[in-house]
Amino acid sequence: MKSSFLESLLWQVAAITITLLFVTPLLWVVTNSLRPVGLPPPRTLEWLPQPLAWSNYSTIFHLIPLGRQIGNSILVSTVGALLTLLTASWAGFAMVQLPKRWQGWLVGLAIILLMVPSAAVWLPRYVIFTLLGLIDTYTALFAPAFMGTKSLYVLMFYWTFRRVPQELFESARLEGASALLIWRRIALPMAHPTALAVLLLTFTHYWSDFVDPLLFIKSEERYTLAVGLRMLQQMAVTNWSLLLAAVMVMTAPVILVYLIMQYFIRNESPLTRLLRG
Amino acid sequence: MQQNEGLLDSVILRKKILAFWHNRHVSSYQLELGLLLTPFLLGTAVLLLLPMLLTIFLAFTSYNAFTPPQWNGLQNFITIFQRDVFWIAVRNSLVYVSFSAPLQLLGALLLALLLYHQRYGVREYRIAAFLPSVIPEVAYALIWLWIFNPLYGPLNKLLGWVGLPEQAWLVNTATALPSLIFMSCFRLGEGMFVLIAALQGIPPAYFQAAALDGGSRWQILRHIILPLLTPWLLLLLLRDILLSTQSSFAPVYMMTEGGPGYATMLLPYLIYDEAFSHFRLGHAASMLLVMFVVMGILLWLVYRLLGGWGYTDEI
Missing domain, CATH: 1.20.5 (Single alpha-helices involved in coiled-coils or other helix-helix interfaces)
Known part of the structure; x- marks a missing residue:
């Protein structure tokens, strides 16, 4: 179907309008994070405040220990992402080589686990972590990485490894290679795009995680950025420019990672796309 | 030998x-x-x-996180069922999910229908529409708290600019819950990508045949596209209903704390409050159990009402 010029034009107008609806709030956040502190509320819609107060971004680092919190967030997210890469790819690698019937069971289990909302486990996990003495430790925050964070990541590796000819694993095994060696030398190098996607997705997952640090972290020096934002909100209730600056500090890396994924990971299984959340 | x-x-x-x-x-x-x-x-x-x-x-014990749990049978359920705030939270949660889940799905469907063709710039438009879905939930809640702010927020300024009356949004009992529903509607990126993938999976021959028969766009949408998408739409709807239990917590916690009055008191927040402000973990667990029973019933109803998975062949 060849579409006429007028139709394309109409489509472009519609697409741009709707896109703006989704992007404008974020642009407002960017510009208003630069609004000088202490100004009275704006009378009209301010597209670009005058003068631009870049100092907002340094002020928030003095108001709350933002640097420390960013460090904590980076620590938890990095450990969480790396650990997930290990556990999820191990599980996926083991699954493809199990007998067919077991594979079916495990895939079924993983899909059912996908449907468990995290709200169902906040409270009992708190009880379990209290028993295990994990409350107020970073371990409580990246604990889900021990099970691959989400069963979806295990499934992603499973589907990736299933596309690899199984004879490759078989022949290496007959040569006497151990499972760990085959995983390291043959399987993982063939799953680079999946590994990168899982790393980025889990990093942003732990970076964005709010409820876990809220429930499991007690001492302020272990707060992550997400809880730090709450802290700042309570300290500077009406100082919107500062709050929005902090929002940008938290959001910008996630958006960056998302754009990187869009432009660099081109293995276009629809799955790589629907994985966040 | x-x-x-x-x-x-x-x-x-x-x-x-x-x-x-x-x-x-x-x-x-x-x-x-x-x-x-x-x-x-x-x-x-x-x-x-x-x-x-x-x-x-x-759910069947009395537990405060400090002393060992004590078995007390159905007492928790009797207690929570007698509390008005519990029923308010159940009602609000049902209202929240019955608007936010279908609206998210509708938005995702409209966007997918608009953006599934290969056209100039379509990739960038899709990326832009996904942006609100990647923002961390605390940041997203704060952004909308600012947008809804009656004095500083851009939403009222925008209304004033167009000439509409300004609103108190989160401060008014009548508009608080709808505001939370409204902000959840922009987080539809995953649904959009699933539906785009599903739409791209429909064989072009179907459209060509329909066009040859003189079918209008509406007829093609109504009789070809929608029936073929039914399984996906149902799956996404069930998923959105389940996920609403976790995604509605941060906005309530950060923006309204259940208020004004109990206008935005939703079950996840009430459960959090019971467990971690009042340390009635037993009560919280029984509320959690009731919440998932209600969710289960809702999922089953939706599944039955939409007539199961519909067409499942050929996708």
Whole structure:
């Protein structure tokens, strides 16, 4: 179907309008994070405040220990992402080589686990972590990485490894290679795009995680950025420019990672796309 | 001859030994595979399955996180059912989910229909429409708290600019819950991508045949696209309903704390409040259990009302 010029034009107008609806709030956040502190509320819609107060971004680092919190967030997210890469790819690698019937069971289990909302486990996990003495430790925050964070990541590796000819694993095994060696030398190098996607997705997952640090972290020096934002909100209730600056500090890396994924990971299984959340 | 037999024997023996060694090796290999699978299975047991069983157990106990839980049968349920705030939270949660889930789905469907063709710039438009979905939930809540702010927020300024009356949004009991529903509607990126993938999976021959028969766009949408998408739409709707239990917590916690009055008191926040502000973990667990029973009933109703999975062939 060849579409006429007028139709394309109409489509472009519609697409741009709707896109703006989704992007404008974020642009407002960017510009208003630069609004000088202490100004009275704006009378009209301010597209670009005058003068631009870049100092907002340094002020928030003095108001709350933002640097420390960013460090904590980076620590938890990095450990969480790396650990997930290990556990999820191990599980996926083991699954493809199990007998067919077991594979079916495990895939079924993983899909059912996908449907468990995290709200169902906040409270009992708190009880379990209290028993295990994990409350107020970073371990409580990246604990889900021990099970691959989400069963979806295990499934992603499973589907990736299933596309690899199984004879490759078989022949290496007959040569006497151990499972760990085959995983390291043959399987993982063939799953680079999946590994990168899982790393980025889990990093942003732990970076964005709010409820876990809220429930499991007690001492302020272990707060992550997400809880730090709450802290700042309570300290500077009406100082919107500062709050929005902090929002940008938290959001910008996630958006960056998302754009990187869009432009660099081109293995276009629809799955790589629907994985966040 | 004798010699040959001895040779044959030794060959057979060697083969046997090799096969034995080989088998043993395979089984040790499978042991290794089992070890690689252990973190996932063990983690799932400790972090997902055990918590779910624990919730069911705690729901029938009195527990404050400091002293061991005491069995008290159905007492928790009797207590929570007698509290007005619980029923308010149930009602609000049902209102929230029955608007936010279908609206998210509708938005995702409209966007997918607009953006599934290959056209100039379509990739960038899709990326832009996904942006609100990647923002961390605390940041997203703060952004909308600012947007809804009656004095500083851009939403009222925008209304004033167009000439519409300004609103108190989150401060007004009538508009608070609808505001939360409204902000949740922009987080539809995943649904959009699933539906785009589903739409791209429809064979073009279907459209060509329909166009040859003189079908209008509306007819094609109504009789070809929608029936083929039904399984996907249903799946996404069920998913959005379930996820609303976790995604509605941060906005309520950060923006309204259940207020004004109890206008935005939703079950996840009430459960959090019971468990972590009042340390009535037993009550919280029974509320959690009721919440998922209600969700289960809702999922079943939706599934029945939409007539099961619809067409499942050919996608």
